[in-house]
Amino acid sequence: MLPLLLVFAVQAALAEVGSAACKACHAVHFERQSATGHARALSLPSAHPMASKFSALVDFKPEWAFGGGQQAVTFVSRVRTGAYIEHGLSYYTSLGRMDATPGHAAAKGPGVLYPVISGEAEILRCFQCHSTGQVRVGEGLRISVTEPGVRCESCHGPGEKHVFAPGLGNVVNPASYSAAEMNQACGSCHRKPAAAGDNTDWNDPWNTRHQPLYLAESACFLKSEGKLSCGTCHDVHGGGAAKPSCGGCHVKPRHAAATAVVGKKCQSCHMPVVVPRPGLAFANHWIGVYAPGRPLRPIARGR
Numbered sequence: 001m002l003p004l005l006l007v008f009a010v011q012a013a014l015a016e017v018g019s020a021a022c023k024a025c026h027a028v029h030f031e032r033q034s035a036t037g038h039a040r041a042l043s044l045p046s047a048h049p050m051a052s053k054f055s056a057l058v059d060f061k062p063e064w065a066f067g068g069g070q071q072a073v074t075f076v077s078r079v080r081t082g083a084y085i086e087h088g089l090s091y092y093t094s095l096g097r098m099d100a101t102p103g104h105a106a107a108k109g110p111g112v113l114y115p116v117i118s119g120e121a122e123i124l125r126c127f128q129c130h131s132t133g134q135v136r137v138g139e140g141l142r143i144s145v146t147e148p149g150v151r152c153e154s155c156h157g158p159g160e161k162h163v164f165a166p167g168l169g170n171v172v173n174p175a176s177y178s179a180a181e182m183n184q185a186c187g188s189c190h191r192k193p194a195a196a197g198d199n200t201d202w203n204d205p206w207n208t209r210h211q212p213l214y215l216a217e218s219a220c221f222l223k224s225e226g227k228l229s230c231g232t233c234h235d236v237h238g239g240g241a242a243k244p245s246c247g248g249c250h251v252k253p254r255h256a257a258a259t260a261v262v263g264k265k266c267q268s269c270h271m272p273v274v275v276p277r278p279g280l281a282f283a284n285h286w287i288g289v290y291a292p293g294r295p296l297r298p299i300a301r302g303r
């Protein structure tokens with residue numbers, strides 16, 4: 001708990017102003033970003049774009065909806081002073097129904113209870129990655145957030161100074177990041193590349209959701225002199241489908257005659273989809289050559 005409190009103390013010196021303040025001068029960024037999964041990563045269930053689908057949940061009064069609904073929505077509620085529950089049923093968009101929450105053993109289980117005050121601070125961490133600015137614990141050990149969802153100041157830092165003196169900069173501009181720095185910045189929520197000595201289980205399909213970790217293993221990333229970063233393929237303010245510009249670096253890839261590439265997207269073979277459980281799917285960001293039916297780890301090509 002102590003390190004977390006220290007982080008809060010340092011952050012308190014700089015104030016978040018909220019995305020509405022940025023809208024006044026960056027209207028286009030604001031409108032586009034508001035439609036992304038990031039902006040909807042945390043909301044009140046009643047305000048969620050899929051609210052009508054959650055009627056099966058009236059029994060246990062969900063307080064917070066985690067997840068924009070591109071893949072799934074998990075519900076969290078305060079059950080008593082100092083305790084929150086992650087509900088056992090989540091809504092899976094591609095299945096069109098509720099099913100067991102990721103990581104929970106049984107469907108229809110009551111859920112997992114988390115103390116607010118704990119060494120691991122698990123429930124506070126949920127809110128930290130799914131909201132912007134400081135996460136506070138108030139009266140009755142109730143958790144509140146500065147702004148729900150991943151908004152401007154998650155990536156640009158607290159905007160107080162910039163809003164009053166924009167001409168002086170005073171704001172983080174990730175345009176200046178190197179590819180490795182971008183991996184770190186996005187990785188603060190999507191998980192960072194492995195440090196030397198880390199032992200990643202590449203056979204665990206759940207790990208493929210850690211895109212920075214996987215991208216950092218790719219020959220494309222390692223051998224392109226820092227030219228390949230998250231922003232090469234993703235529109236950070238617009239969301240939507242990735243646009244991998246493979247052709248910018250691979251003008252004429254060498255394929256065997258037997259490899260039927262015509263009419264298929266490059267990523268369908270080189271970033272295969274991994275399904276850790278029904279209803280969730282992740283593109284393997286370790287770009288490489290894969291054997292059919294083995295999407296977890298590319299074939300070592302010995303060069």
Ligand code: HEC
Pocket residue numbers: 017018019021022023024025026152153156158159160162163166167169171172173174
């Ligand atoms: C009062 C108007 C105003 C507000 C409010 C404002 N900005 Fe800006 N912002 C500017 C101006 C002016 C520039 C510099 C000119 C340009 O490149 O558009 C700028 C530039 C930026 C840049 C690029 C900085 C650089 O080093 O090139 C970022 C990033 C940015 N703003 C983010 C934000 C965020 C995030 C917010 C909300 C916290 C915000 N702005 C609120 C006016 C504003």
Ligand code: HEC
Pocket residue numbers: 036037038040041066067068069070071128129130131150154155185186187188189190230231234236239240
């Ligand atoms: C503060 C935490 C945080 C940071 C920083 C962050 N993300 Fe995310 N990101 C999330 C969460 C949470 C979701 C899940 C949203 C949902 O449920 O749809 C997500 C979803 C996404 C998605 C899929 C949904 C969509 O809108 O397309 C992409 C792509 C993505 N992030 C890319 C990035 C990139 C690139 C960066 C760095 C520039 C980044 N993220 C930084 C937390 C973060």
Ligand code: HEC
Pocket residue numbers: 066067068071072073074076086102122123125126127129130188189190191209210280282
């Ligand atoms: C380290 C940051 C982090 C923490 C902690 C975290 N999340 Fe997330 N969460 C993410 C990111 C990033 C995504 C986007 C995953 C993707 O699509 O690759 C995400 C996605 C989700 C989704 C959408 C479905 C899915 O699995 O992709 C739900 C629901 C969700 N998180 C709920 C939670 C809950 C509940 C907790 C706490 C028990 C939690 N998260 C803790 C970063 C985090």
Ligand code: HEC
Pocket residue numbers: 019022023026029030031033034038150151152153154155156173174175176231236237
């Ligand atoms: C997930 C991280 C993320 C979020 C959230 C985010 N930005 Fe950015 N922003 C970036 C990155 C990365 C860049 C630099 C490269 C680029 O523009 O793609 C950037 C660049 C900018 C710039 C500089 C001009 C430009 O487009 O290059 C402005 C202005 C800006 N962002 C404003 C905003 C505002 C306003 C919001 C909220 C409505 C916002 N950003 C939300 C990551 C983010």
Ligand code: HEC
Pocket residue numbers: 219220221223224227228232244245246247248249250266267270271287288289298301303
């Ligand atoms: C910024 C440039 C860049 C981009 C963009 C890029 N790559 Fe690469 N890629 C490279 C480089 C450099 C290598 C290493 C070439 C070598 O070793 O001869 C490589 C290697 C590869 C390999 C061989 C992998 C191995 O393990 O040997 C494949 C397959 C590949 N890329 C596919 C793709 C696909 C598909 C995309 C788009 C999703 C893509 N690349 C995007 C630069 C890039």
Ligand code: HEC
Pocket residue numbers: 182183186187190208209211212213215228229230231232233234240241242243244245267271281282283284285287
């Ligand atoms: C070479 C292109 C490329 C790069 C670089 C890239 N992505 Fe992706 N990403 C994709 C593709 C393709 C998908 C599949 C879904 C789609 O088409 O939008 C995807 C999907 C995602 C998703 C949705 C969940 C999933 O795994 O399918 C997230 C989150 C994401 N990327 C985050 C990141 C982050 C963070 C980085 C930087 C570490 C990154 N991506 C770098 C191409 C790329």
Ligand code: HEC
Pocket residue numbers: 246247250252253254255256257259260261262264265266267268269270289290
């Ligand atoms: C049907 C699956 C499939 C599709 C689609 C596909 N590839 Fe490949 N790719 C392979 C296989 C398999 C290999 C290994 C060589 C072989 O057996 O043809 C390979 C090899 C490569 C290599 C390494 C050889 C070299 O030239 O250095 C690159 C780079 C590459 N592909 C890029 C791409 C790009 C870019 C696209 C999209 C334009 C693409 N691939 C589409 C299956 C595919």
